[in-house]
Amino acid sequence: MARRIQKSRQAIIDAFMRLMSEKEFESITINQIAVEANVNRGTVYLHFDDKYDLREQCIAAQINQLLRHCMSGDHLVHLPSKTALLHTFEYLEQHASFYSIMLKSKGSTVFRNQMETMFGESLSEYLDSINLDKEMDRDITVQFLTSATVGILEWWIIRSMPYPPSVMVEQFWNLLNRGVEGHEHLSLGSR
Structure with a gap:
């Protein structure tokens, strides 16, 4: 995996974990994850099907x-x-x-x-x-x-x-x- 792609993926995972420490999983949205990771929604969907897939991975x-x-x-x-x-x-x-x-x-x-x-x-x-x-x-x-x-x-x-x-x-x-x-x-x- 190219370094830039791996960096984006890790930023999404880190953002997701920060949000999980602040709020319940069900209230977290893909938009919130994207904003927290400083990427666009499309980038999140390039790596994960949805927030459930993100959590599972x-x-x-x-x-x-x-x-x-x-x-x-x-x-x-x-x-x-x-x-x-x-x-x-x-x-x-x-x-x-x-x-x-x-x-x-x-x-x-x-x-x-x-x-x-x-x-x-x-x-x-x-x-x-x-x-x-x-x-x-x-x-x-x-x-x-x-x-x-x-x-x-x-x-x-x-x-x-x-x-x-x-x-x-x-x-x-x-x-x-x-x-x-x-x-x-x-x-x-x-x-």
Whole structure:
């Protein structure tokens, strides 16, 4: 993508995020985004179908960056691991503005659902790569761990990160291990 086109696209995304921090998503218009980004409406439509597409692309880009960052160092995804959790909490801390805006807005269910989908898919891939204890249903395990992970991340972000990432990881890790204790095939280890 040419530098000028990329600059325009980033200006639109930045403008959208500024507007999201000030008002509810439903009240934001393409005109407002264009004015805030200092581009014309047509430029916004060159990059995005509408404001819903803009929101979806922003969310997808952030979640993909989160996944890439949190899984760096491992070519194979080894979820859940302490290292991956620590990388996740640290990444969220560094990008708190975006995640806080998305989780505190009225349309937060869209963002939360995408996070759950992303974590669920990663966890499913992991469970497919191990020999899950036959007493544990794969779908229930994925749902439980996904809900727990997204729920604790959401709680932490909405409350302005009252604990450092290392404390969150230790507490969450201990809770996860208690929940699967006795099921050696889903051992969470100490990665």
